[in-house]
Amino acid sequence: MRASQQDFENALNQVKLLKKDPGNEVKLRLYALYKQATDGPCNMPKPGMLDFVNKAKWDAWNALGSLPKETARQNYVDLVSSLSSSSEAPSQGKRGADEKARESKDILVTSEDGITKITFNRPTKKNAITSQMYRDIILALKNASTDNTVMAVFTGTGDYYCSGNDLTNFTSATGGIEEAASNGAVLLRDFVNSFIDFPKPLVAVVNGPAVGISVTLLGLFDGVFASDRATFHTPFSQLGQSPEACSSYTFPKMMGSAKAAEMLLFGKKLTAREAWAQGLVTEVFPENTFETEVWTRLKTYAKLPPNVMRISKELIRKHEKQKLYTVNAEKCAAALERMPREEYAKALRNFLFRKAKAKL
Numbered sequence: 001m002r003a004s005q006q007d008f009e010n011a012l013n014q015v016k017l018l019k020k021d022p023g024n025e026v027k028l029r030l031y032a033l034y035k036q037a038t039d040g041p042c043n044m045p046k047p048g049m050l051d052f053v054n055k056a057k058w059d060a061w062n063a064l065g066s067l068p069k070e071t072a073r074q075n076y077v078d079l080v081s082s083l084s085s086s087s088e089a090p091s092q093g094k095r096g097a098d099e100k101a102r103e104s105k106d107i108l109v110t111s112e113d114g115i116t117k118i119t120f121n122r123p124t125k126k127n128a129i130t131s132q133m134y135r136d137i138i139l140a141l142k143n144a145s146t147d148n149t150v151m152a153v154f155t156g157t158g159d160y161y162c163s164g165n166d167l168t169n170f171t172s173a174t175g176g177i178e179e180a181a182s183n184g185a186v187l188l189r190d191f192v193n194s195f196i197d198f199p200k201p202l203v204a205v206v207n208g209p210a211v212g213i214s215v216t217l218l219g220l221f222d223g224v225f226a227s228d229r230a231t232f233h234t235p236f237s238q239l240g241q242s243p244e245a246c247s248s249y250t251f252p253k254m255m256g257s258a259k260a261a262e263m264l265l266f267g268k269k270l271t272a273r274e275a276w277a278q279g280l281v282t283e284v285f286p287e288n289t290f291e292t293e294v295w296t297r298l299k300t301y302a303k304l305p306p307n308v309m310r311i312s313k314e315l316i317r318k319h320e321k322q323k324l325y326t327v328n329a330e331k332c333a334a335a336l337e338r339m340p341r342e343e344y345a346k347a348l349r350n351f352l353f354r355k356a357k358a359k360l
């Protein structure tokens with residue numbers, strides 16, 4: 001849901017009531033989003049090098065590029081809301097020197113060594129993503145985008161990275177299938193937008209097989225480190241679904257249309273090395289040294305200057321953002337149309353009753 005003018009004005013008032021000074025970096029971000037939301041892209045002459053304060057403000061505003069006014073308004077409202085809730089939240093208790101945790105049951109969120117680690121934590125269901133987990137992830141990314149960590153990293157507990165959307169999400173929803181599809185489409189759009197909008201480096205530590213939306217999202221990540229035990233599977237045709245998370249755009253761009261079709265149309269499951277060869281994975285590590293090697297590497301990356309990485313990410317991605325929002329909105333509209341269809345219902349029945357069938 002996009003923020004209204006009233007939400008924006010409320011947020012402007014809320015900022016004045018913050019109990020804690022949010023720090024210069026956040027204040028610059030608020031300034032930049034405010035200017036973008038009200039005046040549009042930066043239209044001021046660049047201040048001189050020695051005019052430090054105005055130069056920092058100009059840089060922050062200019063870094064937003066052509067971000068649409070409504071998105072800037074939404075980001076401003078989200079940022080203020082996260083600042084308000086974090087200044088009101090009860091203390092979580094420190095676990096270590098630079099560590100804090102905001103936990104929900106199936107999504108674990110911890111911060112340590114400058115890294116927000118978001119873990120799919122539902123190993124008995126191969127980390128399949130429930131509706132609540134989508135919401136928890138949206139919130140975790142929103143918090144991580146404005147806290148003092150440098151990057152966010154996704155990984156999974158147990159033998160799987162993630163088995164994708166929990167296929168019972170729709171069967172367990174209250175109300176009719178049309179209503180569930182409509183709610184699901186809105187949730188899916190907001191979920192994917194939170195990855196498109198994430199301003200810091202975003203890395204996946206793919207510890208095992210990845211299925212469905214956990215694979216398609218990787219096109220929106222800045223780094224994908226995979227164990228050689230990981231596989232990458234997008235069985236959308238088999239499920240009577242079409243590819244989401246902007247993969248219809250990011251995958252062909254990354255690997256060419258023939259290889260993208262092999263995954264997204266024909267559901268070919270890739271090994272980690274095949275996924276690396278297609279440009280979906282940054283680097284593959286042997287399973288027995290995977291965790292040590294990857295986390296050592298990430299801790300080194302987290303010591304790089306955060307503002308430079310944020311600005312570089314913005315530069316790399318800013319021309320794509322509008323396209324990604326459009327593709328995401330289109331996909332969600334298509335999902336809405338497809339979900340009530342018989343092909344999807346049949347695929348769901350096959351999955352839900354497969355164990356019963358196997359016993360016959």
Ligand SMILES: CCCCCCCCCCC/C=C/C(=O)SCCNC(=O)CCNC(=O)[C@H](O)C(C)(C)COP(=O)(O)OP(=O)(O)OC[C@H]1O[C@@H](n2cnc3c(N)ncnc32)[C@H](O)[C@@H]1OP(=O)(O)O
Pocket residue numbers: 124125126128129131134163164165166167168169170173180181183184185187188211212213214235239241244351355
């Ligand atoms: C109304 C609000 C709706 C909100 C939703 C909005 C968002 C919509 C997003 C739509 C786009 C997403 C697309 C996708 O992600 S498509 C991909 C979906 N995933 C799959 O098709 C994988 C299904 N699972 C499997 O094929 C196998 O389980 C798997 C190969 C992963 C593992 O097989 P294995 O034999 O090793 O293990 P089990 O099958 O015995 O699994 C163990 C238990 O885990 C449960 N499980 C696994 N995956 C899922 C899943 N995706 N959804 C639900 N449950 C899953 C499995 O049932 C077993 O449970 P039980 O032990 O209780 O039987």
